[in-house]
Amino acid sequence: MADNDQLLNQLKGKYSSVISAAPQLGIQLQNVHIENGKLLIRGKAPSEGIKNEIWNKIKAVDPGYSDLVADISIDSSLPQPQPMMAGGGGAQGASGGNRYTVQSGDSLSKIAKQFYGDANAYNRIFEANRNILNDPNKIQPGQELVIP
Numbered sequence: 782m783a784d785n786d787q788l789l790n791q792l793k794g795k796y797s798s799v800i801s802a803a804p805q806l807g808i809q810l811q812n813v814h815i816e817n818g819k820l821l822i823r824g825k826a827p828s829e830g831i832k833n834e835i836w837n838k839i840k841a842v843d844p845g846y847s848d849l850v851a852d853i854s855i856d857s858s859l860p861q862p863q864p865m866m867a868g869g870g871g872a873q874g875a876s877g878g879n880r881y882t883v884q885s886g887d888s889l890s891k892i893a894k895q896f897y898g899d900a901n902a903y904n905r906i907f908e909a910n911r912n913i914l915n916d917p918n919k920i921q922p923g924q925e926l927v928i929p
Contacts, residue, residue, distance in 0.1 A: 785815045792820035792848055793899065799838045804879060804896045804928060806831050807859060813898030816850065822898075823852040827859035879928040889917050896928050905929055 793800060793813065803810050803824055808831060812823040826832040832853050839846050860879070881892060889903035897905070907917040909929040914920065 788818070789815045789820070796820060796822070796839070796842055796849060799835065799842060800898055801902070802838050803835055806834055807861060807879070808832075808835060808853065809856070809859060810896065810898050819848050819850050821850045821852065824854075825856035825859060826853050827855075827857065827861050829855060831861075881926045881928050883920050883922050883924040883926060885922045887920065887922070889920060892926070892928070 792815070800810070800813060800822065803822075806826070808824045808826045810822065810824040812821055814821055826835065832855060835853060836851070839849065839851055843849070879896065881896070883892075889906050890900040893903040893906055894900040903917060906926060906928060907914055909927045913924060913926075920926075
């Protein structure tokens with residue numbers, strides 16, 4: 782088990798640019814784990830073009846990607862990502878990334894794990910929502926968060 786955890790951390794580090802780019806491209810990540818000795822990234826893309834973009838990012842990391850299985854399907858019901866505005870920031874509102882309504886029992890870590898496959902990425906969500914959050918440990922059901 783420890784070997785799988787070590788391999789998972791190693792490969793997540795190697796492909797971190799892909800894992801972090803996926804939600805920004807509008808790809809919903811479903812799984813990021815080790816399967817048969819390889820990193821499995823499973824998700825849904827809103828279009829073929831976005832699916833191709835993530836594949837380009839994968840090939841930029843490792844053209845052979847022999848240690849990765851990317852199972853990206855097309856789900857045209859997913860929202861198309863909006864172009865990012867110069868300067869970014871929290872004022873982007875509904876046009877900046879995904880939106881998520883906090884449910885009972887949620888934490889920023891749990892939400893980060895859902896969107897990025899990494900609970901430690903919670904600070905990205907916190908920073909994108911500084912306009913409504915003062916403490917990353919204090920979120921309330923019903924709050925609508927921007928997921929960058």
